[in-house]
Amino acid sequence: MSTSESHIPKDILRQGLPGTMDVRIERDPDDLWDDSRVIINIGPTHPAMHGAFRCMAKINGEIIEKSYSEFGYTHRAKEKIAEHRTYHQFVVYTDRLNYCSALLNNVAYSMSVERLMGIEPPARCIWIRMMASEIARIADHLICIGISAVDLGAFSFFLYGFHQREEAYTLIEKLCGARLTTSYTRIGGLMHDAPEGWEKEVKAWAVKTKSVIEEMDKLLTDNKIWRKRTEGVTIFNKEQSLAYSFTGPVARAAGIDIDLRRDQPYMYYKDVEFDVPIAQNGDCFDRYAVRLEEIKQSLKILIQCADKIQKGPIWAEDKRVRIPEKEVIYNTMEGMIHHFKFFMSGFDVPAGEAYTQVEGGNGELGFYIVSKGGPSAHRMRIRGPSFWHYQGFDPMIKGQMIGDLVAALGSINVIAGELDR
Amino acid sequence: MNILTPIPTNGGDTLIKFGSVWKSQVAILKEKFSQDVEEVLMPGEALCDVPIIYVKKKNLVNILTFLKEDSQFQYNFLADYTAIDEESDPRFEVVFNLFSHTKFARIRIKVRCAENEEMPTLISIWPGANWAEREIWDMFGIKFQGHPDLRRILMDQRWVGHPLRKDYPLRGYQVFTTPEAIDPKLLQD
């Protein structure tokens, strides 16, 4: 900001011995309104902003009077890319939406295209998809709570959480070869079957994580400092949450009793038992508590899935989407031609439109696909829950202090991939 | 096999669950707003997952308020708000996906909008529509009448063009050498 010279009268500048500058600034150049309120730019590169977002706040002392938020620093134009890629090629881009829970996005996208095509994957495929979704959800919540704890100074939670995430990464790597950006599901099936004994390892991990979570719970939930920092901070009640289209743990913390796994059941969520935690106040502590309880419920679902899964095929035998097996491709001419046509020109999805939604880590993750019958979408709209949550951030922090801004941003879990797409 | 195949694991059984509810709702809507409802596509007949109701622009706010508050409808949640470039005449379709927290039913309202026409803003019904409308302006160039702060949201403020239109190239780079400045006018009381 190079406006300082214009505000300093020349006689003040010339005081003192020649050669020295004795500058007394009588008016702060950041003080645009002549009343000691200043603008601070919590810019796109800031440790407390999880990703690249910007928040310009007008502060009076420590209290934020007005703010406006800006994002778009990670806009990767996935919706436009979808119009230029085939449906199969787009699976890779869906991982990069909510990258903390990449498997969930893969599952949601595959479900959306399968809905348009009328394909039902077999039972084992759906059970594996459910287990993958729940592992992804646990990983997402662990990061969210870990990072919001680090922002407020509680470092150990982050390290414990990340160690459990590393073990989850080992499981995901056994399943599909990649740690973070998995691209695991295919339309009509999965990339590869789960290896022998994977379900037992997941069950063992779930049981161990349960005890670790109970230990981590003791670190923060009854901790006086944590409670003082998060209770009563940035309250966003039920009416406000509904007005800003909040979903997921953030909405459930405010009292909105909607969970798409229970109320609009998809996959086999009707066959597993789980509870949906709800809180009343809608402050930071409630969002933390709802997420922690959701981790416990997801572990319960995982154990039930690991018990119910059976051996079987993982591909829907639909000629339009079935990728031929490697033996067929390498040994028969038809298999090779089929493989070539499938990957080079894609398959045609019948005309129609559908809005398919799943319960993502942050809330309702939806894919609204408009298809005009070709190999790529006419319009692929991705409804990322973080977009709607970040909009509620400005009204949430009005009248709160700067430290509360940090707590609030951690608790609503804005992921740049979903926000900017 | 297409969208009309009822598969419960994909959520494809909505017609079985809500078919009668939708039929009665569409009948009430057609009767009450007979001038404004242009076209209705029902899931059993057309290739869609929920009823799509094409509505005229001028009474949009009243229709959506009615859908939100009336006891037979109760579509109180704005799930998604976006636009599609159809490249037909009129060019754009603005889409509202609504969800009912009490009946768990979904419905889609669409409004056809030509290239230089303005749409009414929905901020009076759902304040959360603010940023969605800014995104539609940014990506498609559809203006909203009555919006308090219609400026770009995902792209840089100095960007020229509306990227999600079909005539904008995928690789239409624009380079900036300075960062965006803060606009103190936005922080005025």
Add this chain to the structure above:
Amino acid sequence: MSKDGSASVLTTRLDEVVNWARKNSLFPLPFGTSCCGIEMMATLCSDYDMARFGAEAIRFSPRQSDMLIVAGIITQKMAPVLKNIYDQMSDPKWVMSFGACASSGGIFNVYSVAQGIDTVIPVDVYVPGCPPAPEGVLNALVRLQEDIGAGRTRSQIREINQRSLGRHP
């Protein structure tokens, strides 16, 4: 030292000690924007500890750090901000381009993405991968440390040249 006064390959014992100290005490500035940011956090955490290599003191201010790790996508909107941060760092400084998106735009060759941070700032080591495995990151860090130890990096050559021209670097 050659006749016109430029020191080309001769490094003194003092330079060797200074380079050894510099390479073993890098102060990284994590510039994490998207998915690679999560893998960077995993590399900095307990399982793949980057602190073992000396890069322990994470400083979020460019004035206090000397290695800029750009992890994640850099869009046209973010590129001037990145340049701003890079300019604020003082010499000698090193840049690690973490991931495919930072190195070349990655899978996103679209209107809003800068196709690689080397269109904006000079880069010393590129780590491929989407996201790179933490082992790959540590390999890249070790190679950067070897380059710093040998005095081969752009910042250090610039420093030697400035010194031989009589200017304070």
